[in-house]
Amino acid sequence: MAERTYHHGNLRAALIDAGLQLLEEGGIEAVGIRSAARVTGVSHAAPARYFPTATSFLAAVAAVGYERLAAALAEAVNSAEDALSAFRAAGLAYVAFARREPNTFRALTHPSLADKSQHPDLLSASNRAFDVLRAAVVRAQADGHVVSAAPAALALTAWSTVHGISALIVDDQLAAKGYADDPDDLAEEVLATLFLGLRPTEG
Amino acid sequence: MAERTYHHGNLRAALIDAGLQLLEEGGIEAVGIRSAARVTGVSHAAPARYFPTATSFLAAVAAVGYERLAAALAEAVNSAEDALSAFRAAGLAYVAFARREPNTFRALTHPSLADKSQHPDLLSASNRAFDVLRAAVVRAQADGHVVSAAPAALALTAWSTVHGISALIVDDQLAAKGYADDPDDLAEEVLATLFLGLRPTEG
DNA sequence: TCCCAATGTTGACACTGTCTATATTGGCGG
């Protein structure tokens, strides 16, 4: 901060902060190399040393978004009482995160970041968030609340479900598609259906 | 086509065709007002009369994508034997569409189109696709294969599920998340879980 | 202390979307 000289100190982190701020304020379209440089008070080409391309900058910002998501999921899981309610809390936390930070949520699945193999940090952050859900599945299996199939497949199913409903809620598609009630109710209903489908056959 | 004069005839449709071509070839990032004009062989500002803003052009292209999706769903539903397999076929057709036209699929949920209320044609096309799924739900209810709750909520649940898994498959996230098998198998598994969750309680 | 490698800056280029002013022309009333 304050009265910086020629060398910034930790420009990389400062740029990512600026990117997060731009993201929150103006959506993903507002996140750019030059605007981030401007916010940071640095020349327009300075970011190039840390982010060779505009997409790589976006990826770095989105990676922080995934970290936040992972943290939100982990907190929900940890503050739950039993394995099933932990799994359930993770699902609700996913939807809650999307609603709380819609612009961040949308950034996570931005088309230009579709190929995550180009952005290792983004990929690992994404997987870290997923692993929280996967761990919750494994524990719910151990407690007999979830059918004992491959955890990866079950976690992918759960991820799909909560991601899909989050996308619909965040983009405000409910009313247009004939659902007039509280989005929270829908999230609960969707999760209930999911859990019913994941239940072990005849306990 | 061929030797056009000053007035094009149906520039609007030609531009959308160009947009679809650009989309298929280079992804959504390649779809722009100027590039579409270039492909169409028209001046860079000509599209402005039909598409006042770049986003509105994108919306028109995406609307065609939703129409295609709706058609694919409808065909799957219509060529099925009974109500339950029609519902199931619709789900598989959704995933198949996403895999067949990944760039089109990604365009449908592009962040800049998140607010569909700004783009009536896009909204109605999107709803048309959704209605195919909703009708399938209703029929499956009538045949006793699906719990009798509000169709809108159930259809939203189904949409969420198939959309989520499609997004994961299209962005090639399966292997990175520990699923090494055939994506088709996963799609079937996810649908099976969905149907299990949607089944009427004890028949 | 000196120097060099790491870090920022400056300037330029091609590209984009958007605006305003201008040119072209098909089709209508006379």
Next chain:
DNA sequence: CCGCCAATATAGACAGTGTCAACATTGGGA
């Protein structure tokens, strides 16, 4: 059949973007 007008397309300009190459600055180790 003619002439004009409104619809349609063009031309030019401007601000903004990402990216590149040449240059300036400086901190920290030999």
